[in-house]
Amino acid sequence: MSEPKKRIGIQNLDDDWDCVVIGAGPAGTMAARQAAMRGLKTLIVDRKTFPREKVCGACVNRRALTLLDQVGLGHVVHNCRGIPFDRIQLRCPSGHASLPLSRGFAVSRATLDDALVEAAVSEGATFVSDTMAQILPTEHPAGDRGANQRSVKLIENHSDCTKPHSRTVRCQIVIAADGLGHPSLQRLPDFHDKVARSSRIGVGTIVEHGANVLREGSIGMAVGRDGYVGMVRISHNRLNVAACLDVTRLRDVGHPGVVVADILQRAGFADFGAADHTWKGTIQLSRSTNTVASQGILVVGDAAGYVEPFTGEGIAWALAGGVAVGDCAASGAHVNQMTAEQIWKREWRQLVARRQKWCRRLAVLLRHPTAVSVAIYAASTFPFLANRIIASLDSPALELQATTS
Incomplete structure (x- = not known):
């Protein structure tokens, strides 16, 4: 991992911006x-010190x-020393299947x-880390477009600051990309989440010198009654592990590594000492936001709604949404906020929400062990059925050609 980035103090920032982006995923x-x-x-603006790891499957499809x-x-992926994969090993207690994937790469999220x-900064953006951001309620009525500005409160949270500095900046457009639960929006009644009753918790870890646990060129997926575990090799002979676990089971056991080890063992994967590792966790995963603009x-990104992804869909959704919302922000700052909001709602449905349907269906399937067993048997016996689903998840983002031209 590279050295932490040199910080830019918030006291050195300008007061006024065209666009403030919260979250640097x-x-x-x-x-x-x-x-x-x-x-x-x-x-x-991002609240963490960079570079930093995240709970993520690490797959770029x-x-x-x-x-x-x-x-x-x-x-970018080549420069990040991405490790290629072209298969997924899917295992559950009653069976297994090895399915082909289009070639992708596993890359550490850090x-x-x-x-x-760096790519954003090279185009002229300014980056500030170790800083929380809160979008402040507007002083203007909902229908008043005259002021056409938002205020964002920035609060430094780095460890060498005994009394955190804070200040407020103004902008024409705010892009909230700060992940699950979108904490930057907590003071705004217009935005709220609906969490699925069956939503699971995400956990992840990186195993040093753990690549030998998994066959080269493969994603490993272990499915059990208490959740599922994904594993993939990343650079420097490491193993990236991410899991979705049942909330009740995790609460009863008390340690995610114990649940992960049990799922792996029952599915027939070698345990890498999961119970001995330190795990990062998330809030409940499956959720939707009432409005995206x-x-x-x-x-x-995840702030707009999340469905459990499998082989790189999460990163693909984020990249596609990021490009499109950046264009919408330009329209809002230069032309009309209301038009930009309408465009973004439509773009979000077309680029991301529509493409999440297969993952939503698969997430439901993975909660039923008998259905998983039948699906694995069908996939190994009739591989064209699985290939159709994988092709749908993995198809290139051709819809962005018009946006980026």
């Missing part, structure tokens, strides 16, 4: 890069690779997100 960085390329004075190439970032931040705020 794939959605936020792509949005900021696109907005900056469209001529917007753009600020990116064909759709994501195609999109990166379309926007001139085809070199490395990938850091590279995408209102009063100069555009919501993208």
Whole structure:
């Protein structure tokens, strides 16, 4: 992992911006890069120190690779030392199947997100880390477009600051890309989440020198009654592990590594000592946001809604949404906020929400062990059935050609 980035203190920032992007994951960085390329004075804010790891499957699938190439970032995955994969080993207690995938690459999120931040900064965006951001309620009525500005409160949270500095900046458009639960929107009644009753918890870890657990060129997926575990090799002989676990089971056991080890053992995968590792966790995963645009705020990425992804769909959704919302931000800052909001709602449905349907169906399937057993048997006996689903998930983002031309 590269060295932590040199910080820019919030006291050194300008008061006024065209666009403020909250969250520097794939959605936020792509949005900021696109907005900056469209001529917007753009600020990116993230609450973490960079580079940083995240709970994520770490898979960049064909759709994501195609999109990166379309926007001139085809070199990024190679520069991040991505490890190729072209198969998925799917296992459950009663069976297993090995299915082909279009060639993708596994990349540490610390490395990938850091590279995408650099790509945004190289186009003119300004990046600030270790800083929380809260979008403040507007003082103008909902129908008043006269002021056409939003205020964002920035609060430094780095460890060497005994009394955190805070300040407020103004902008024409805010892009909220700050992940599950979108904390930047907590003070705004226009936005709220609906969490699925069956929603699981995400956990993840990176196993040093753990690549020998998994066959080269494969994603490993273990499915059990208490959740599922995905594994893939990443650079420097490491194993990236991400899991979706049943909330009740996790509460009863008390340690995610114990649940993960049990799922792996029952599915026939070797345990890498899961119970001995430190795990990062998320809030409940499956959720939706009531709206993705209102009063100069555009919501993208996991902040806009989340369905459990499988082989790189999450990163692909984020990249596609980021490019499109950056273009919408330019329209809102230069032309009309209301028009930009309407465009973004339509783009979100077409680019992301519509494509999540297969993952939503698969997430339901994975909660029923008997159905999983039947599906694995069908996939191994009639591989064209599984290939059709994989092709739907993995198809290139051709719809962005008009946007990026």
